[in-house]
Amino acid sequence: MIFLTRRATFSASHYYWNDTWPAEKNQQVFGRCANRNGHGHNYTLEVTVAGEPDAVTGFVVDLKWLKDVIDREVMAAYDHRHLNLEVPEFASINPTTENIAIAAWRRLQPAVTAAGGARLSRVRVYETPDIFAEYRGEA
Amino acid sequence: MIFLTRRATFSASHYYWNDTWPAEKNQQVFGRCANRNGHGHNYTLEVTVAGEPDAVTGFVVDLKWLKDVIDREVMAAYDHRHLNLEVPEFASINPTTENIAIAAWRRLQPAVTAAGGARLSRVRVYETPDIFAEYRGEA
Amino acid sequence: MIFLTRRATFSASHYYWNDTWPAEKNQQVFGRCANRNGHGHNYTLEVTVAGEPDAVTGFVVDLKWLKDVIDREVMAAYDHRHLNLEVPEFASINPTTENIAIAAWRRLQPAVTAAGGARLSRVRVYETPDIFAEYRGEA
Amino acid sequence: MIFLTRRATFSASHYYWNDTWPAEKNQQVFGRCANRNGHGHNYTLEVTVAGEPDAVTGFVVDLKWLKDVIDREVMAAYDHRHLNLEVPEFASINPTTENIAIAAWRRLQPAVTAAGGARLSRVRVYETPDIFAEYRGEA
């Protein structure tokens, strides 16, 4: 079994806010991230698939295909976007690094599974070089 | 003469737009950066001062002092902010990497000059690891 | 389950030495690291906690809280210190990257456990960009 | 159990080609990598061993020894070489990142196993900062 990873980056805006809380509590819990004008990051997404290298090509998956999947399923929706305002899965939950990792997994898994051969193994999202979240799927 | 540099990072949102143009021209010139919801970056700011090391301390400037100046003059205004909406100098000009470098220089220079001893030599701003702008003041 | 990581850096001195060995054997086994004046590194510490994102905040843990825990439990003791001379757990064992990873885990685990919700999953210590050790706890 | 990693780099050429296919199919499947003149990369190899730190030295393994093993078993064969033309294991299979990770594991494992104490746990190969493959052995 080989774990093959491709990294991609996207630039997006976000904020953290809970509508059921008064503004003061949002400020207290989310600090500067509660600024409703939004702030942004250069996110790095690492997508890992697991499988056996093909005997002829030596590929677990074709990395150009994997790049296309990442572009179509994640980059097209997240890059140069305001995550809270333009990405459906963050309409009602905060686009934290944790939740972005889960959401990117859910966007990628159907395409990886449909292709057969390799399975999605891990999605890691860096909000900054010093903060990252990793999701490996349910159980 | 020694050139001493301190690096700092801030996360901010921005967009590019020219009010005197129709939306189509904004889209055409600025592409995905014309999204009025904004998108964001982890910017890296490099501030370089030039001077002679002090004979007793060995410092061109005290790096803790330089960090405080950067925090007070730039970070407090830019970090976790929407540059177009919350930073005065970008109310009417686009917060391009080029313009951010000039604006940061103008914010930093009075404090560095007032302290004496060293002069502001260079301000470099990275929008991503692959794009950066550098300003060295008026000729 | 999400694995959320925060990175921090500290600068410290250390040397490797075994008092029960003659100087020659220390030199032979530890090479330049046996220099009793010490040498130093910019260490990078990566702390990973595992848990479920909170349904309201989207946080596995509050990253500001995690930073405070790291600062209080590890940075306050290790940063700008001579590990052999000033950190109790290295009075009688060498502060190798391996032992620093275990020691940082032991410093962090009580605070993470006491907070509930997430568990400490992994501690990784980089001595240089090319050498790192990782500890995931007992069994 | 501690996982101790040492990183090394090598510069090598390679191409992807399948002799049983016509040139057109090689072009179609392998794209620019099918250029028989070869192209190259600065590869980064990360070798992880797992074990308990020695009670006296604090070492899982001596990192100088590990460097010597990597140099002798991998660097001497791969660095400044054309992988397809000069490395036996790639005479008939493509030197993809996946296959390089497996081949490096097979080169390293006997020496690590023979030394006793620690076992080879993981080999990771970066072809670029954005593409890497990881192998953890059979089963």
Add this chain to the structure above:
Amino acid sequence: MIFLTRRATFSASHYYWNDTWPAEKNQQVFGRCANRNGHGHNYTLEVTVAGEPDAVTGFVVDLKWLKDVIDREVMAAYDHRHLNLEVPEFASINPTTENIAIAAWRRLQPAVTAAGGARLSRVRVYETPDIFAEYRGEA
């Protein structure tokens, strides 16, 4: 005056050889780089232009345009190529980092000059993260 830089990467093979020398002298002067099968690198190219930001756009040059120029003038010729065998300017001179910097400058300057507004200021080429050459044009 603002100095605006865009970075790009390419993967290529090369070797060093002087046909007028016997093989032994090539080995002695160029060491492992004299391997005629070639070896390779992930090169990083940094292209800096100098000019004034446009009053309306805030751009010294449009970075998408600059990327297109770099792709057309340099990447198309160098990426996934064997520099000695496939790039005309290296048919008779060694593709050292120094010579690649000069050659990339000569490829880029006509297009930057023709566009007007900004001038080519600096070309830097990294062969590895630890070795780079910079060219600023004829005095």
Add this chain to the structure above:
Amino acid sequence: MIFLTRRATFSASHYYWNDTWPAEKNQQVFGRCANRNGHGHNYTLEVTVAGEPDAVTGFVVDLKWLKDVIDREVMAAYDHRHLNLEVPEFASINPTTENIAIAAWRRLQPAVTAAGGARLSRVRVYETPDIFAEYRGEA
């Protein structure tokens, strides 16, 4: 004219102290850097030489020769050393990043000058990725 740079790293300890001041003033001015046990860094040294590429080799200088000069003149004296206690030039001045840049220049310049062909152009020293000092010699 080409500017050719080679990077090297060393790990060393240091502290900041002025014997003519009372301990309190040392604490006040130098903060945690006044800890007499020392603390340490992974320093990065960038050495830039300027010259014309040789018409036959394509080299401004032979990078293996430059590495040997750096190893002999700087690394042998600084790496795995306590700069205050073991390096003569820091016996009476603080080993600040600024002073290390000047001292490394003075160590390197005679050997570069003696070799002829290229001149020493710039020495840059990174104490951390976020703090660096650059020296270009006496005006």
